[in-house]
Amino acid sequence: MGVEIRVEGLTKSFGRQVIWQDVSLTIPAGEISVLLGPSGTGKSVFLKSLVGLLKPDRGHIWIGDRDLPRLPESQLYETRKLFGVLFQDGALFGSMNLFDNIAFPLREHTRKRESEIKNIVLEKMEMVGLLGAEHKLPGEISGGMKKRAGLARALVLDPEILLVDEPDSGLDPVRTAFLNQVFIDLNAQIGATFLIVTHDINTARTLPDNIGLLYQRHLAMFGPREMLLTSDEPVVRQFLNASKVGPIGMSEEKDESELEAEAKLGHDPGKLPPIPPQQMPSNGMLRAGMHAPGAWCAAHGVTPPPGSFVDDLGRNWVEEWPRYVASMTPVGASGGPGAPGGRFPGSPPPGRPGAGAGY
């Protein structure tokens, strides 16, 4: 079981916002692949495109000899049956108990008898460790159980491909580890092709055969896990080490309206997002998100440049300050919270070394 997915030159935009472009990769049949990426890089959009819920602007998604974006509706419907999808929240119907939730696709898409449906549902519930919870409502179970119920439902039609969107969201590390083990066992048992989207580094380190990284509208890398874990690419290293220092900034999260607002202010989108006035240090105070260099640099193992000041993204505000002031002149002129002229951030007040209110 399990089929290969071959993606070629896939591009997706919403209006003027390009989500990713020219993504090409082959997701090997029967293996577990994980797609990583900072928030907002379009991982969920990628999953939805793979299953045909969103139409890419260009490119191909080959499942065998079928190119998904070009299939007529009837064939798309048939091809979708190859997929099981686990959405972030499990997407359970709140008014149905777990048994009926899990039985739903079988009742909707097959003509199986109730006795047969019962066998399948109980088999899948056992696979995910939920046997005995058939009569519970989604509101009566934990987040981890909800995910496993969603997983059981994704399995009832015996998918060749299982797509999973952020299985770890909202789960503590113990439940995440447990769920990851369920994925490993399931993969060994059913042999389907798994693609899991996550930003959990531990999941990426332990679970997959292959890892991909989406970054700044491109697939930065895709390959065997060890290749990524030992990569010297700065973006890969920063992501895997969960470091604030490196090429990944906050620009990935911006949507079109934010980028437009920035462009109007004359900012260079993605390069120097303005720091919000409420986070600017003024009158010697350190505000949330801004850290005295001593504490921050010690925590990140770097030597602070003399007189420097860093923010949550590791930007040195001694260097950024003149550009920031230039870009914020109207605010500065009014003497507002972002106005230059207060105590320069490189000099924390005496007696409060390293007092970073953001910690």
Ligand SMILES: Nc1ncnc2c1ncn2[C@@H]1O[C@H](COP(=O)(O)OP(=O)(O)OP(=O)(O)O)[C@@H](O)[C@H]1O
């Ligand atoms: N249907 C849609 N219409 C317009 N924009 C959308 C739509 N779906 C997603 N987006 C935009 O696409 C971008 C990527 O969203 P997506 O949810 O795929 O990111 P992600 O990498 O999964 O983020 P996270 O890790 O935070 O879940 C976001 O800017 C989002 O606002």
